[in-house]
Amino acid sequence: MMVAKTSFGQWLKRRRKVFDLTRDDLASRIGCAAVTITKIEADERRPSKQMAALLAEHLHIPPDEIATFINFARTEGAISTAPWGTPFHSPTNLLEQPTLLIGRDEDVTVISKQLLQPESRLLTFVGPPGIGKTRLALQVSRVVLDKFVDGVFFISLATINDADLVIATIANTLGIPDVGPQTSLERLKAFLRDKQTLLVLDNFEQILAAAPPIAELLAGCSLLKILVTSRAPLRIRQERQLPIAALALPDLAHLPDVETVAHYSAVTLFLERAQAVKPDFSLTEDNAPTVAAICTRLDGLPLAIELISARVKLLSPAALLERLHGRLMLQSDGLRDIEPRHRTLNAAIDWSYQLLSTEEQILFLRLGVFVGGWTLEAAEAICSENLNLNILDGLASLLDKNLIKQNERFTMLQTIREYALERLASSGEPDNLRQHHAEYFTAFAEHIEAYHARWANNMETEHDNLRAALAWGETGLRLAVALGIFWQQRGHLSEGSAWLTEGLMRQDIGTLTVADRRLRASAFGWLGTLQAWQGDLDAAQSSHEENVALFRELGDQAGLVEALQTYGMLFIMRGDPEHAGPPLEESLALAHKIRDAASVAQSLFFSGILEYLQGYVQQASALWEESLALRRPEGNQWFIAIVLAHLAMAAIDESNYRRATSQLAESLTLLRTISEKWQTAHTLEVIACLAAMQGHFLRAAHIFGAARRLREIHSIPMLSFLQKFYERGVATLRAQLDEATLATAWAEGRAMTLEQVVAYALQNDTSPTEIPLIPEVRAAGPFYDHIIGGVSD
Secondary structure, eight states: OOOOEEEEHHHHHHHHHHTOHHHHHHHHHHOOOOOHHHHEEEEEEEEHHHHHHHHHHHHOOOOOHHHHHHHOOOHHSSEEETTSGGSOOOOOOOOOSSSSHHHHHHHHHHHHEEEEEEEEOEEEEOOOTOOOHHHHHHHHHHHTTTTTTOEEEEEETTTTTGHHHHHHHHHTTOOOOOOOOOOOHHHHHHHHHOOOEEEEEOGGGGGGGGHHHHHHHHHHHOOOEEEEEEOOOOOOTEEEEEEEOOOOOOOGGGGGOOHHTTTSSSHHHHHHHHHHOTTOOOOOOTTTTHHHHHHHHTTTTTHHHHHGGGGGGTOOOOHHHHHHHOOOOOOTTTOOSSHHHHHHHHHHHHHHHHHHHHHHHHHHHHHTTTTBBBBBBHHHHHTTTTOOSOOOHHHHHHHHHTTSEEESSOOOOOOHHHHHHHHHHTOOOHHHHHHHHHHHHHHHHSOOOOOOOTHHHHHHHHHHHHHHHHSSSSTHHHHHTTTTTHHHTTTTTHHHHHHHHHHHHEEEEEEEHHHHHHHHHHHHHHHHHHHTTTTTHHHHHHHHHHHHHHHHHHHHHHHHHHHHHHHHHHHHHTHHHHHHHHHHHHHHHHHHHHHEEEEEEHHHHHHHHHHHHOOOOHHHHHHHHHHHHHHHGGOHHHHHHHHHHHHHHHHHTTTHHHHHHHHHHHHHHHHHHHHOHHHHHHHHHHHHHHHHHHTOHHHHHHHHHHHHHHHHTTTTTHHHHHHHHHHHHHHHHHSSSOOOHHHHHHHHTTSSOOOHHHHHHHHHOOOSSSSOOHHHHHHHOOOOOOOOOOOOO
């Protein structure tokens, strides 16, 4: 693999820009001429030792790295890595764009400069659909990326129609789970309060009611800046509106020569997109006036131009212009009962729509029911009714006509989807189609194999469709119950609680069938679980008691087993083993009675936690081993990983470090396979405790620091029954390392990425430590309570 090299001159130029210094500014600070800085940055000369020391001071090089820095500054050649180079790569989720942005160079320069002004906090790109607001925002964000040391993040709001979900969507993009007593806005403000971050909020016009929380977020985060794309302004005090103009068009009455016409950005875009589908297409004396007329008829809107220019594969520019005029009735100076923002874009889309066969038109409109995209299987299941068209062939045709897109899945531009939905509304199909959609995604959620490598990613990918199905269909409570494990494991706790509560309220208590009552019982079970993870244990207890009572009334022993398990775990979370015992004992007995191996395994696992909570390590370990043996054959990776981490805790208590090492390596590997973060934090902490007990104190401190940071980033709670094991490991470090050494190692661990700490934790480090473990700490049992305070972060 080729590794990029950085010369000192390149490094200096980039570092100077990070601190927003001109060459004159830097020269003045270190007492030299600006031309000297210019020559150093061009690698035409090297700084003296004295000058290098001054550069280190003014460019904030850590004191313990100054000697290395001076050597770098005065040595010829380049290096592949430098610890001072990391600020140049701000974190971001921005993707490289597949095509060049045409006709916006001046806009990008002006807007980037305005965005970086101290008084600019919120810039809103306003303009009609298809004007290119999103693409321009992405380009500006890419240009200013290195000016925001804490990152630039793009948040698409196109599929969000509920203003209450905007803050949660931003938090989710930033990896802040919905956990704990704080509101989503409070958690987001706390996370961004001291961060120099740029948020790009795309497609805001349908949720303008979310503007006040955005204003509050800006008020509470002084370094935060926000770019918004919207068809309407937010109308809050921090906002600066930036109307986005159409692409440049030639004057049809005074048309210049062909070469000049080609340089108008609207024509340039038409030519570039036309050549993508017809490589031999070119602008000539004959077709230049026609192409200019097409671009003008489309008002210079990039989206409209892209859609229409692709048709040159089928039609000449003259035929295009003729059809454009004849087919499209909704022009900018045409009908007045259509909203102005729809006139030109509707014309462009309607023109492409009219080129479709009748069956393709039906499929196109039906595809508008999907929110956030779809798969071939979903389209076949939902859109095929009474359609005399092979779905795959129909999708291929729509893809070729640029009405849909395909990457890993099929998608439709939001503006095009709006058009499809408007036409669909007049067809009489929406209600029936939405019911099919809700039924499909309810079945999808009920039957997808949970916990495996692609499960969580598949569910996240379809999250917008699942939300739509919850709102549309009569299957709402069924779907909410099916989504319980997804909401729990991905941290969508408030959203899940809200949907479950709404579904329960919609039920008519007086007309419930047995199946309805069983569904109601399950809903209370998941509601209690989500409430418990949010820390509302009183509400959780009420929900779990209702869950247990309903399943008892139904005589549903399988449901009662699970209800008793979660009810018993609630008391474990309360630190109340006396009340946890009876429901867990009953659940285990019932699980054996109905001969359900998975339920037996779950009850054994919870019973093991109860034994461990009371200090019975060997009994706990035996129960966990039995539980693991029952669940391994089915391959539930998440459950296996959790049990292995608990078994490792027992192995550490019994000083069986070899067994613990093996169990923890498997647990962490499984968790990374399924991209899980919550249990990962616990497994890392057990690995850190193991390292501490083996005498690898710095390694332990590194991993503890990284795990603590992971909990903070994702608001992962530490359950009470795990707290003492964690405290024991930290106490071991405090007993063995001086405060400064521990704090430094802890901070180094916090600086690791998740990928780095996982790789580090999986290293089988058995090298001896220079610091022997004192016997008193090694002999301490699982409830070592002599804790010397917490580590300061």
